[in-house]
Amino acid sequence: MSTQPAIGQSISRLEGFEKVTGSAKYAGEYNVPDLLYGYVVNSTITKGEILNFNADAALALPGVIKVFYYGNRPSLAWFNMQYADMDAPPGTPFRPLQDAEIKYNGQPIALVVAESFELAKYAATLVKVDYKEETFTTDLIANQASARSPKVGLATALKPPPPKPVGDFEAAYDTAFAKASGKFIHGTEHHNPLELFATTTIYEGKGKVTIYDKTQGTVNCQLYVGNVFGLHFKDVRVISPYVGGAFGSGLRPQYQLFLSVMAALELKRAVRVTLDRTQMFSFGHRPPTTQFTRFAAAADGSLRAINHTAIAETSRFEDYTEVVVNWAHMLYPAKNTLMEYKLVPLDVFSPLDMRAPGGSTGLHAVESTMDALSYQLGIDPLEFRLINYAEKDESTGRPYSSKELRKCYEEGAARFGWSERLPQPRSMKRGNKLVGYGMATGIWEAMQLPARAKALINAEGKLEVSSAVTDIGTGTLTVMTQIAADTLGLAMDDVTFSYGDSKMAFAPIQGGSFTVATVGSAIKAAGLALAKKLFRKAKQMQNSPLGKAKFEDVEFRDGLIALKAQPKAVIALKDIVSANKGRAIQSTNFNLPKVMKLKNYSRAAHSAAFVEVEVDEELGVINVTRAVTAVAAGKIINPKTARSQILGGMVWSISKALREETITDHNFGKYMNQNLGEYHIPVHADIHELDVIFVEEKDDIVNELGSKGIGEIGLAAMPAAIANAIFHATGKRINRFPIHLDDLM
Amino acid sequence: MMDQQLISTSFTINRKEYKVSVAPWSSLLDVMRETLDLTGTKKGCDHGQCGACTVLINGKRVLSCLTLAVMKEGAEITTIEGIAEDGKLHPLQQAFIDHDAFQCGYCTPGQICSAIGMLQEGKAQSRAEVKELMSGNLCRCGANTNIIDAIMEIKEGAAHA
Ligand code: FES
Ligand code: FES
Numbered sequence: 001m002s003t004q005p006a007i008g009q010s011i012s013r014l015e016g017f018e019k020v021t022g023s024a025k026y027a028g029e030y031n032v033p034d035l036l037y038g039y040v041v042n043s044t045i046t047k048g049e050i051l052n053f054n055a056d057a058a059l060a061l062p063g064v065i066k067v068f069y070y071g072n073r074p075s076l077a078w079f080n081m082q083y084a085d086m087d088a089p090p091g092t093p094f095r096p097l098q099d100a101e102i103k104y105n106g107q108p109i110a111l112v113v114a115e116s117f118e119l120a121k122y123a124a125t126l127v128k129v130d131y132k133e134e135t136f137t138t139d140l141i142a143n144q145a146s147a148r149s150p151k152v153g154l155a156t157a158l159k160p161p162p163p164k165p166v167g168d169f170e171a172a173y174d175t176a177f178a179k180a181s182g183k184f185i186h187g188t189e190h191h192n193p194l195e196l197f198a199t200t201t202i203y204e205g206k207g208k209v210t211i212y213d214k215t216q217g218t219v220n221c222q223l224y225v226g227n228v229f230g231l232h233f234k235d236v237r238v239i240s241p242y243v244g245g246a247f248g249s250g251l252r253p254q255y256q257l258f259l260s261v262m263a264a265l266e267l268k269r270a271v272r273v274t275l276d277r278t279q280m281f282s283f284g285h286r287p288p289t290t291q292f293t294r295f296a297a298a299a300d301g302s303l304r305a306i307n308h309t310a311i312a313e314t315s316r317f318e319d320y321t322e323v324v325v326n327w328a329h330m331l332y333p334a335k336n337t338l339m340e341y342k343l344v345p346l347d348v349f350s351p352l353d354m355r356a357p358g359g360s361t362g363l364h365a366v367e368s369t370m371d372a373l374s375y376q377l378g379i380d381p382l383e384f385r386l387i388n389y390a391e392k393d394e395s396t397g398r399p400y401s402s403k404e405l406r407k408c409y410e411e412g413a414a415r416f417g418w419s420e421r422l423p424q425p426r427s428m429k430r431g432n433k434l435v436g437y438g439m440a441t442g443i444w445e446a447m448q449l450p451a452r453a454k455a456l457i458n459a460e461g462k463l464e465v466s467s468a469v470t471d472i473g474t475g476t477l478t479v480m481t482q483i484a485a486d487t488l489g490l491a492m493d494d495v496t497f498s499y500g501d502s503k504m505a506f507a508p509i510q511g512g513s514f515t516v517a518t519v520g521s522a523i524k525a526a527g528l529a530l531a532k533k534l535f536r537k538a539k540q541m542q543n544s545p546l547g548k549a550k551f552e553d554v555e556f557r558d559g560l561i562a563l564k565a566q567p568k569a570v571i572a573l574k575d576i577v578s579a580n581k582g583r584a585i586q587s588t589n590f591n592l593p594k595v596m597k598l599k600n601y602s603r604a605a606h607s608a609a610f611v612e613v614e615v616d617e618e619l620g621v622i623n624v625t626r627a628v629t630a631v632a633a634g635k636i637i638n639p640k641t642a643r644s645q646i647l648g649g650m651v652w653s654i655s656k657a658l659r660e661e662t663i664t665d666h667n668f669g670k671y672m673n674q675n676l677g678e679y680h681i682p683v684h685a686d687i688h689e690l691d692v693i694f695v696e697e698k699d700d701i702v703n704e705l706g707s708k709g710i711g712e713i714g715l716a717a718m719p720a721a722i723a724n725a726i727f728h729a730t731g732k733r734i735n736r737f738p739i740h741l742d743d744l745m
Numbered sequence: 746m747m748d749q750q751l752i753s754t755s756f757t758i759n760r761k762e763y764k765v766s767v768a769p770w771s772s773l774l775d776v777m778r779e780t781l782d783l784t785g786t787k788k789g790c791d792h793g794q795c796g797a798c799t800v801l802i803n804g805k806r807v808l809s810c811l812t813l814a815v816m817k818e819g820a821e822i823t824t825i826e827g828i829a830e831d832g833k834l835h836p837l838q839q840a841f842i843d844h845d846a847f848q849c850g851y852c853t854p855g856q857i858c859s860a861i862g863m864l865q866e867g868k869a870q871s872r873a874e875v876k877e878l879m880s881g882n883l884c885r886c887g888a889n890t891n892i893i894d895a896i897m898e899i900k901e902g903a904a905h906a
């Protein structure tokens with residue numbers, strides 16, 4: 001009996017044992033001999049200059065080795081470009097300890113290195129800094145008038161600008177039958193993975209370093225370190241075996257990496273730098289964004305005009321952008337559209353992609369405006385979406401490689417019981433609580449980047465596959481092992497997948513929901529190339545039963561190559577390796593997206609979210625009592641871990657709509673709630689019934705696996721669905737996130 | 746200077762005796778992670794706000810980041826590394842794997858230790874009460890429902906036993 005395909009099976013995470021027993025080691029947990037500890041000092045002003053820097057008191061403590069600051073740092077690469085990483089937006093990357101200039105509040109200005117963690121931490125409090133302060137601006141809302149178009153650069157390739165206007169929006173809007181408009185305000189958010197950022201750098205001598213780093217891109221960090229410190233790439237090894245969450249925060253090399261490597265090279269010793277929770281608010285965030293929408297429809301419910309404008313914050317030194325306003329026309333047809341996206345540079349650190357960047361922001365505005373318009377028209381919100389269902393991507397005119405959004409609506413609505421909904425706001429009650437039903441649509445682009453993978457058959461006939469990719473908790477290890485197993489028809493137990501090490505086959509940063517498509521497809525390509533190689537070698541073996549067979553005539557199963565027509569004519573993979581004098585047989589392959597084919601299609605995952613809220617009118621307390629998210633994302637490689645990805649996105653949706661927000665005091669240009677006590681995320685008691693549906697979706701175009709990413713799609717639709725449910729419950733349309741109980745009082 | 750302030754303290758962790766010389770202000774969490782190489786217990790905040798550092802001390806769940814090591818003279822401490830016995834997983838650990846009750850795994854040691862302590866306290870009767878009493882343990886990955894499912898499986902299993 002041959003092995004069942006592993007793809008499509010619900011398989012428990014392969015690293016489960018390590019994670020439940022505490023043996024999984026994260027970047028800051030490598031207690032290597034002779035380790036030194038670095039603690040970062042951050043600026044307490046927002047803009048200006050360091051006038052005096054005095055570390056005498058810190059250095060006087062026995063055990064304090066050195067205090068690095070701009071005045072004594074080693075000389076480094078001086079081209080700005082050398083600080084650019086794979087995810088750098090257009091502009092000038094931030095260079096830690098570059099000079100006396102302060103660009104933002106919380107900027108790292110010194111690293112105290114000591115023999116123990118506690119000592120470094122204590123000594124950091126003794127560093128005295130005098131500043132010359134300058135006036136600064138951090139308030140987006142107060143500075144929207146100065147918004148300008150973003151600069152374009154290389155990294156913009158994955159983030160297309162707004163589509164060109166179509167038709168005559170103003171005329172169409174003015175004369176339309178029904179209209180809805182909104183102003184949507186989103187504040188700053190911080191990723192706050194539970195693991196603190198940390199880097200342990202081991203100095204190996206002769207300009208060589210081994211680095212354990214919390215990152216979403218081992219190769220990205222390797223290149224950055226090589227460029228900045230003038231080291232040969234081959235002398236820089238970045239390892240990231242377990243990552244305690246990242247959500248985008250690890251897409252760019254963070255300053256603890258720079259500081260740890262700098263200190264290790266200078267002191268020629270191992271140095272670990274771990275940030276504290278406050279410092280987790282000092283290197284990138286989801287930018288505050290203000291959006292304006294105006295949608296109009298004819299009496300039959302067909303959309304006529306869409307206008308979506310976004311104004312977002314960026315730093316003074318980089319033009320970070322998101323795709324905020326491109327979604328409405330991908331989802332809905334309209335003959336008149338006007339989309340704009342602008343930036344306001346402020347005295348803050350550059351924003352950074354955070355789970356469903358742009359999409360979770362923009363779709364809130366789109367889907368809540370759609371909801372408002374459905375009430376204007378007196379059409380059920382779900383029916384209204386169906387009336388405006390786009391069979392193709394209206395913004396480009398291209399067909400979708402696949403789009404089973406209709407099934408998401410149908411199956412999601414059925415599971416949720418949408419038909420029970422009474423149309424009027426405030427019409428549903430449970431005891432003394434108002435009940436509201438809301439729904440929304442989600443979309444996220446299905447991307448694929450180039451990557452390499454290595455596949456090898458060892459002397460036992462087992463398959464070893466490797467890639468430099470990380471596993472940030474998304475299930476990459478398990479899913480890649482499944483994909484690899486199927487390439488040679490092996491059982492999961494006969495396959496190992498190694499990852500998280502820059503010396504392995506190249507992988508780009510892990511984000512944007514493109515890892516399965518990117519690395520999975522590379523593994524599939526490497527597996528196929530290896531299969532062909534094994535087949536050629538098998539045919540050359542003495543008395544080979546494969547004779548004159550062609551590759552199409554054989555199948556790989558149970559560690560064997562077998563003739564399809566003669567199932568008994570087999571050669572074991574391990575025998576092929578033996579015949580190869582025991583030397584492993586391997587193939588490393590570079591896999592590119594099939595650009596020529598893909599360019600004729602739009603490619604996206606879709607979702608529909610249905611939410612029930614209960615609102616206590618006297619207290620304003622909002623509870624998401626149950627929610628269903630139905631997802632169309634092509635082939636689901638592992639339904640168990642995929643479901644968890646969507647559940648995570650749903651919890652993030654509740655967080656975004658009702659909980660999390662970094663609050664800035666613009667008088668000081670400083671974040672005020674830089675800790676997990678005051679930066680609220682949902683706790684167990686806030687989370688109730690969550691249900692996930694994956695609808696059947698076949699896609700032969702999107703990539704070799706027919707699989708779209710699912711890291712973001714769970715957060716695309718549901719925040720708007722929550723806001724819409726709150727409107728249905730209370731009759732109040734609150735467009736500012738997070739929605740607080742005082743908004744409803 | 747720092748050396749003179751070290752205090753000798755002994756306790757057992759996971760049935761093994763440790764004698765350490767620590768500064769009076771060192772947290773149990775830092776001593777375990779930095780000195781004893783017991784890195785299974787996690788630090789997510791160092792302020793008692795996330796629960797990642799939860800351990801069992803004399804059977805009760807305690808935040809080790811808010812506990813000074815010198816206060817625990819003679820205490821019996823159990824960390825995540827001591828929950829499985831002889832390589833055999835505790836039923837709750839297995840339930841976490843079965844229910845996919847983690848993603849990145851960073852909150853997991855704290856969730857498991859906290860849940861074991863919570864079940865021993867015996868106060869939670871319902872799922873709602875379990876959620877309430879587990880709410881000191883944050884999970885940023887959003888594995889909440891799976892975590893509670895795993896705990897409920899063990900709780901109900903124990904109730905039937
Ligand atoms: S590290 Fe102790 S509660 Fe967060
Ligand atoms: S599994 Fe990542 S924080 Fe809970």
